[in-house]
Amino acid sequence: xxxxxxxxxxxxxxxxxxxxxxxxxxxxxxxxxxxxxxxxxxxxxxxxxxxxxxxxxxxxxxxxxxxxxxxxxxxxxxxxxxxxxxxxxxxxxxxxxxxxxxxxxxxxxxxxxxxxxxxxxxxxxxxxxxxxxxxxxxxxxxxxxxxxxxxxxxxxxxxxxxxxxxxxxxxxxxxxxxxxxx
Numbered sequence: 001x002x003x004x005x006x007x008x009x010x011x012x013x014x015x016x017x018x019x020x021x022x023x024x025x026x027x028x029x030x031x032x033x034x035x036x037x038x039x040x041x042x043x044x045x046x047x048x049x050x051x052x053x054x055x056x057x058x059x060x061x062x063x064x065x066x067x068x069x070x071x072x073x074x075x076x077x078x079x080x081x082x083x084x085x086x087x088x089x090x091x092x093x094x095x096x097x098x099x100x101x102x103x104x105x106x107x108x109x110x111x112x113x114x115x116x117x118x119x120x121x122x123x124x125x126x127x128x129x130x131x132x133x134x135x136x137x138x139x140x141x142x143x144x145x146x147x148x149x150x151x152x153x154x155x156x157x158x159x160x161x162x163x164x165x166x167x168x169x170x171x172x173x174x175x176x177x178x179x180x181x182x
Contacts, residue, residue: 007158010144012165018144019044035113036079041092041120043085058083066102096124104135114140122147149175
């Protein structure tokens with residue numbers, strides 16, 4: 001999977017290994033020296049901190065400000081995991097919806113990070129404004145979800161790689177099938 005320019009959708013039932021697969025992809029990119037920014041609503045990616053150049057922010061501390069994120073992602077061999085696991089759901093939504101434009105702007109200016117990861121993307125990108133939070137001219141997103149049918153159609157249309165861990169919901173299977181047709 002190219003580090004730049006390709007959108008990746010990781011879909012499947014709850015507890016089917018989506019975050020694990022997403023973490024493996026992140027790990028490989030980081031080990032190859034790429035900068036990755038992970039928006040982690042549940043603290044699933046904290047273990048990436050053991051890799052060279054990875055910082056985990058948030059968790060027990062408040063999540064980083066826009067200025068802090070821009071500072072942390074200014075070097076091509078540095079990656080950032082933003083752990084939002086201690087925040088209430090509304091605060092997670094607000095944070096991610098305000099941080100995605102910041103990271104997109106940084107990427108437009110500097111090229112970093114080439115890969116932006118949004119776990120549980122259906123919570124943050126589900127409404128009509130969700131596609132506007134993404135810079136689909138640049139792509140380079142990895143989104144993990146158990147509800148791909150709730151993602152913006154523009155993102156689904158721009159997705160080039162789809163990994164499905166295990167899917168039993170017929171509505172979701174049909175949504176994924178439609179993505180493959182386009």
